[in-house]
Amino acid sequence: MSPRAVLVGAPGAGKTTVGRLLADRLGVPFLDADSAIEAEAGKPIPEIFFDEGEEHFRALERATVAATLESFDGVFALGGGAILAAETRKALAGHTVVYLEVGFADALSRVGLGAGRPLLAINPRATLKHLLDQRRPLYEEVATVTVVTDGLDPDAIAADLAARL
Ligand SMILES: Nc1ncnc2c1ncn2[C@@H]1O[C@H](COP(=O)(O)OP(=O)(O)O)[C@@H](O)[C@H]1O
Numbered sequence: 001m002s003p004r005a006v007l008v009g010a011p012g013a014g015k016t017t018v019g020r021l022l023a024d025r026l027g028v029p030f031l032d033a034d035s036a037i038e039a040e041a042g043k044p045i046p047e048i049f050f051d052e053g054e055e056h057f058r059a060l061e062r063a064t065v066a067a068t069l070e071s072f073d074g075v076f077a078l079g080g081g082a083i084l085a086a087e088t089r090k091a092l093a094g095h096t097v098v099y100l101e102v103g104f105a106d107a108l109s110r111v112g113l114g115a116g117r118p119l120l121a122i123n124p125r126a127t128l129k130h131l132l133d134q135r136r137p138l139y140e141e142v143a144t145v146t147v148v149t150d151g152l153d154p155d156a157i158a159a160d161l162a163a164r165l
């Protein structure tokens with residue numbers, strides 16, 4: 001069993017939003033890794049970061065992604081930092097991985113002041129710029145399909161993807 005599509009990309013790329021729309025169009029279930037982690041931990045992502053730290057969150061994330069890749073056949077949206085783990089990049093090989101590409105200006109306007117995203121709690125502009133630069137090669141490495149999202153409406157992106165998958 002393999003997800004119909006795994007969505008990767010930076011915070012604000014639209015993984016959660018476009019993923020849900022894409023799943024509706026394909027008539028398959030949708031799962032967001034962050035929501036699965038929150039359900040498992042029994043608390044929101046910012047509280048996991050605050051109480052247990054980022055390393056603990058990343059361990060939960062690696063385990064959730066590994067298990068879901070083997071057991072889920074819908075559309076699966078990852079958190080923006082999931083691909084930082086070499087283990088996760090390796091596990092993505094052989095799957096249909098969609099990279100939702102977003103430039104700095106659109107990403108910034110979409111995430112705003114970073115509410116709900118603990119990594120962007122301090123200095124969201126500079127942090128987001130750094131994340132985009134650091135992670136771009138990793139998203140490119142795992143992607144089998146790349147979609148530019150700048151200036152495009154989520155539903156148009158989902159429609160384009162549904163036609164391509
Ligand atoms: N293509 C888009 N155009 C404009 N706004 C978008 C687009 N995709 C997502 N958004 C908005 O940006 C914010 C972040 O989207 P989200 O799906 O949570 O991104 P991600 O899961 O990749 O971090 C949400 O408020 C969402 O409504």
Ligand SMILES: O=C(O)C1=C[C@@H](OP(=O)(O)O)[C@@H](O)[C@H](O)C1
Pocket residue numbers: 009010011012015016034045078079080081082116117118119
């Ligand atoms: O970029 C990151 O490292 C993170 C992105 C978030 O998901 P989104 O990319 O859906 O915002 C969430 O997993 C967590 O706050 C860490």
Ligand SMILES: [Mg+2]
Pocket residue numbers: 015016017032034077078079
């Ligand atoms: Mg998301």
